[in-house]
Amino acid sequence: MLLYDTVIFDLDGTLTDSCPGIIACSKYALEKMGRPIPSDETLQRFLGPPLADSFMRYCGMNEEEAAYATDLYRERYNPIGWKENNVFPRIRALLAELKKRGAYLAVATGKPQEASERILSYFGLLPYLDAVAGPKLTDLHADKADLIRRVLPESRMKHAVMVGDTPGDIKGGQDCGIDTVGVLYGYGKNDEILAAKPTHVTETTDDLCHLLCPDMPAPKGYFITLEGVDGCGKSTQANAMEARLRQFGYSVHRTREPGGCPLAEEIRKLLLAKEDGGMCPETEALLFAAARAQHIHQVILPKVAEGKIVLCDRFVDSSIAYQGDARGLSREWIKEINQAALSKGMPNATLYLRMSVEDAFSRRLAESEPDRIEQMGLSFQQRIAEGYEKLMQENPDRYVPVQAAKPAEEVTEEAFQKLFERLVREGVL
Ligand code: TYD
Numbered sequence: 001m002l003l004y005d006t007v008i009f010d011l012d013g014t015l016t017d018s019c020p021g022i023i024a025c026s027k028y029a030l031e032k033m034g035r036p037i038p039s040d041e042t043l044q045r046f047l048g049p050p051l052a053d054s055f056m057r058y059c060g061m062n063e064e065e066a067a068y069a070t071d072l073y074r075e076r077y078n079p080i081g082w083k084e085n086n087v088f089p090r091i092r093a094l095l096a097e098l099k100k101r102g103a104y105l106a107v108a109t110g111k112p113q114e115a116s117e118r119i120l121s122y123f124g125l126l127p128y129l130d131a132v133a134g135p136k137l138t139d140l141h142a143d144k145a146d147l148i149r150r151v152l153p154e155s156r157m158k159h160a161v162m163v164g165d166t167p168g169d170i171k172g173g174q175d176c177g178i179d180t181v182g183v184l185y186g187y188g189k190n191d192e193i194l195a196a197k198p199t200h201v202t203e204t205t206d207d208l209c210h211l212l213c214p215d216m217p218a219p220k221g222y223f224i225t226l227e228g229v230d231g232c233g234k235s236t237q238a239n240a241m242e243a244r245l246r247q248f249g250y251s252v253h254r255t256r257e258p259g260g261c262p263l264a265e266e267i268r269k270l271l272l273a274k275e276d277g278g279m280c281p282e283t284e285a286l287l288f289a290a291a292r293a294q295h296i297h298q299v300i301l302p303k304v305a306e307g308k309i310v311l312c313d314r315f316v317d318s319s320i321a322y323q324g325d326a327r328g329l330s331r332e333w334i335k336e337i338n339q340a341a342l343s344k345g346m347p348n349a350t351l352y353l354r355m356s357v358e359d360a361f362s363r364r365l366a367e368s369e370p371d372r373i374e375q376m377g378l379s380f381q382q383r384i385a386e387g388y389e390k391l392m393q394e395n396p397d398r399y400v401p402v403q404a405a406k407p408a409e410e411v412t413e414e415a416f417q418k419l420f421e422r423l424v425r426e427g428v429l
Contacts, residue, residue, distance in 0.1 A: 010164035013186025021084030029072035087249035106151035144172025219307030228353035231364025325387030
């Protein structure tokens with residue numbers, strides 16, 4: 001049973017943390033005007049009140065300067081800044097679970113309607129909401145209680161609650177005659193929230209889940225690997241995927257192979273050293289497999305069990321493509337020595353960055369000195385690429401191929417969209 005079947009949420013500071021974008025855009029405007037930059041703590045106060053007021057109050061500007069600063073702020077906010085926002089952990093899962101249990105969910109925010117919908121849509125939260133109310137351009141100073149009334153049907157007043165991080169949210173709910181939850185993880189000062197006397201107070205998003213949705217299932221873990229030939233831009237995309245997943249509210253453990261735990265990192269040094277002591281292909285394959293077994297038991301399985309998204313740069317497919325197809329060892333033997341992976345540690349999804357070997361090879365050589373494996377040359381890389389193509393054919397459900405020979409941002413966009421759709425589809429929220 002839900003304590004409330006109707007939940008109205010504030011947006012900034014309650015569902016998402018929009019501070020990074022607001023701080024970066026304020027700094028951009030101040031730098032362009034050659035003004036001193038206040039501390040991040042001061043810039044955080046820009047959140048909520050009209051921007052021009054904040055530029056006047058905290059940066060000593062007159063009206064004309066503040067209007068100009070606001071234009072500069074928008075110059076960065078409109079293309080980039082609005083996306084520099086983080087969904088608080090567990091919020092997506094909370095909305096999904098409340099919805100599943102039949103609750104009516106809405107957002108009432110002081111952020112303009114259009115901007116709010118754009119953010120909720122981009123971060124994949126809009127599908128869980130029945131209504132969104134923010135000030136329209138004609139009534140930018142709308143009262144919180146009015147905004148709540150816009151999304152709160154009369155028939156649902158009895159079991160409704162307003163959730164927010166500022167005294168204004170609490171007062172808005174009280175003015176509408178409904179219960180309120182003050183959350184302490186947002187931007188509001190704790191003593192001011194408590195002084196507003198909300199019906200409930202929660203310190204973390206976990207507490208909020210507990211209150212609004214008892215017995216919520218624990219977060220589901222998920223294992224994602226990244227694969228591709230040397231020079232396909234994998235490190236850049238691994239960084240970008242990690243950042244995106246975190247922004248979308250996921251708890252991520254980033255790792256790599258060979259390596260990822262102390263023993264495996266020691267093995268990595270042996271494997272990638274230029275002086276290899278005449279290492280034969282079998283030894284190489286066994287060392288990769290040994291490092292992997294340790295990594296699976298010590299890191300990957302425990303982190304997935306904790307409900308984290310494990311994001312791993314290379315995994316067993318690298319051994320199949322490099323030691324198997326490229327070095328010419330039998331695929332079957334590679335699979336045999338990698339039983340730790342194949343029997344209990346296979347990825348849920350593998351992001352495969354497809355790129356022609358020629359493109360990847362020239363990109364890589366331009367970037368840094370090749371390691372022992374990269375020194376093997378173009379035909380070796382060609383065999384790796386063929387190995388990956390075969391793996392993709394054999395594992396259509398696990399493989400998420402992305403064409404990687406295009407600007408890095410476009411690759412990120414496509415890769416993340418595909419991964420995120422998959423996570424939502426599989427209930428990893
Ligand atoms: P690394 O510097 O991590 O390269 P990259 O950024 O391309 O992943 O070095 C890893 C090298 O080891 C890379 O050339 C691929 C190779 N490798 C194998 O040959 N077999 C394996 O099982 C793994 C995990 C990596």
